[in-house]
Amino acid sequence: MYNSSQPNTKQADVPPAQPNKQGGSESKKFEQKYLGPVPKALSVEGGAPQPVDQKNIDPDTYTEKDKVKATFVSLARNSDLYSLVDSIREVEDRFNKKFHYDWTFLNDVEFSSEFKETVSTIVSGKANFGLIPKEHWSYPEWIDQEKAALVREKMREQKIIYGHSESYRHMCRFESGFFWRQEILKDYDYYWRVEPDIKIYCDIDYDVFKWMKDNGKEYSFTISLPEYKETIPTLWQTTKEFIDKHKEYLAPNNMMNWLSDDDGNTYNGCHFWSNFEIASLNFWRSDAYRSYFEHLDKAGGFFYERWGDAPVHSIAAALFLPKEKIHFFEDVGYYHVPFTNCPVDPEIRKERRCNCDPQKDFSWRGYSCTTKYYNVNGFKRPKGWEKYTG
Ligand SMILES: Nc1nc2c(ncn2[C@@H]2O[C@H](COP(=O)(O)OP(=O)(O)OP(=O)(O)O)[C@@H](O)[C@H]2O)c(=O)[nH]1
Numbered sequence: 001m002y003n004s005s006q007p008n009t010k011q012a013d014v015p016p017a018q019p020n021k022q023g024g025s026e027s028k029k030f031e032q033k034y035l036g037p038v039p040k041a042l043s044v045e046g047g048a049p050q051p052v053d054q055k056n057i058d059p060d061t062y063t064e065k066d067k068v069k070a071t072f073v074s075l076a077r078n079s080d081l082y083s084l085v086d087s088i089r090e091v092e093d094r095f096n097k098k099f100h101y102d103w104t105f106l107n108d109v110e111f112s113s114e115f116k117e118t119v120s121t122i123v124s125g126k127a128n129f130g131l132i133p134k135e136h137w138s139y140p141e142w143i144d145q146e147k148a149a150l151v152r153e154k155m156r157e158q159k160i161i162y163g164h165s166e167s168y169r170h171m172c173r174f175e176s177g178f179f180w181r182q183e184i185l186k187d188y189d190y191y192w193r194v195e196p197d198i199k200i201y202c203d204i205d206y207d208v209f210k211w212m213k214d215n216g217k218e219y220s221f222t223i224s225l226p227e228y229k230e231t232i233p234t235l236w237q238t239t240k241e242f243i244d245k246h247k248e249y250l251a252p253n254n255m256m257n258w259l260s261d262d263d264g265n266t267y268n269g270c271h272f273w274s275n276f277e278i279a280s281l282n283f284w285r286s287d288a289y290r291s292y293f294e295h296l297d298k299a300g301g302f303f304y305e306r307w308g309d310a311p312v313h314s315i316a317a318a319l320f321l322p323k324e325k326i327h328f329f330e331d332v333g334y335y336h337v338p339f340t341n342c343p344v345d346p347e348i349r350k351e352r353r354c355n356c357d358p359q360k361d362f363s364w365r366g367y368s369c370t371t372k373y374y375n376v377n378g379f380k381r382p383k384g385w386e387k388y389t390g
């Protein structure tokens with residue numbers, strides 16, 4: 001709402017702030033979309049749903065100093081430039097042109113001048129470019145590289161998605177254990193991960209970072225689904241060994257029952273699709289996560305199997321955070337091939353000017369893990385979800 005070059009000047013496309021008086025005639029001028037996400041409610045058996053408390057962002061009191069230390073983060077190759085430009089455009093148009101948060105681009109080789117010049121012209125905040133140190137994108141000394149190559153050969157024959165790829169493994173290990181350690185991110189507290197070729201379908205008229213911070217959220221997602229089991233044969237066993245040694249890291253009120261259908265014995269594969277994340281960098285920087293990552297990294301599964309950053313992040317968030325710190329953004333509208341999140345309630349699509357087809361929404365389908373997220377949290381599902389299950 002406030003432009004860094006024009007503090008206290010409201011953007012034209014956000015309505016002027018009015019006193020936030022409940023019940024007064026002025027309150028009509030506030031719409032939920034300017035104050036935060038659509039509020040969730042708890043299902044109460046036999047009773048009316050109970051709204052979940054949400055500390056909204058009052059545009060009347062929002063000033064430049066309320067901005068959070070946050071940045072977009074995009075890991076990309078030089079060859080991803082024009083696919084990433086499309087994504088940046090989406091995020092800028094729907095959100096960041098109103099807030100001007102910085103963008104941070106990371107690469108394992110130097111960005112080309114074409115890359116830097118092109119993205120710099122379309123971001124509305126500052127653009128940072130980071131070169132990933134070699135030790136964050138290479139084999140640790142305990143990995144047997146021949147064994148790793150044999151695994152890739154076998155996974156190619158088995159046609160496991162990205163199973164043959166060496167760079168994909170470095171990418172997943174980097175996104176799990178290293179992006180949040182980059183020097184260039186040290187002054188930021190929150191980030192929004194943006195990948196090439198994504199879409200944002202709805203207007204986001206409030207500051208998502210501030211909303212996350214004010215409401216104590218540390219991790220958020222738009223799509224969740226089960227992982228391909230062939231990519232993570234020993235991830236759960238390795239996780240259980242860690243938890244057995246470090247019970248102190250398990251959050252009270254965690255979401256183990258979202259990850260497991262038998263009290264932690266086996267993993268059901270549910271994970272947040274990490275190509276979209278708005279989250280706290282400080283969560284990854286915590287002792288619990290650092291020590292979990294180190295344990296996984298020593299076990300070698302990033303190379304001897306094909307552990308993805310999505311299940312790794314998700315297991316950590318679900319176990320080390322209390323469930324109320326994990327938020328489902330049902331109203332931003334998101335696409336990354338091949339899945340879509342599109343609000344199924346027409347009122348929400350209208351209010352937030354979404355340009356997506358609810359028939360393509362993945363949230364309420366049989367294969368989605370978002371249904372289970374609603375169940376374990378006791379949330380009431382959005383109006384009309386039952387028409388979008390098949
Ligand atoms: N610098 C760099 N970035 C990479 C490399 N491989 C992947 N990335 C980036 O890492 C992110 C994830 O890679 P993707 O290829 O999109 O992986 P994915 O989302 O699982 O698969 P897709 O369905 O192909 O999108 C993207 O932002 C890529 O631009 C690499 O070798 N170097």
Ligand SMILES: [Mg+2]
Nearest residue numbers: 195196275336
């Ligand atoms: Mg991708």
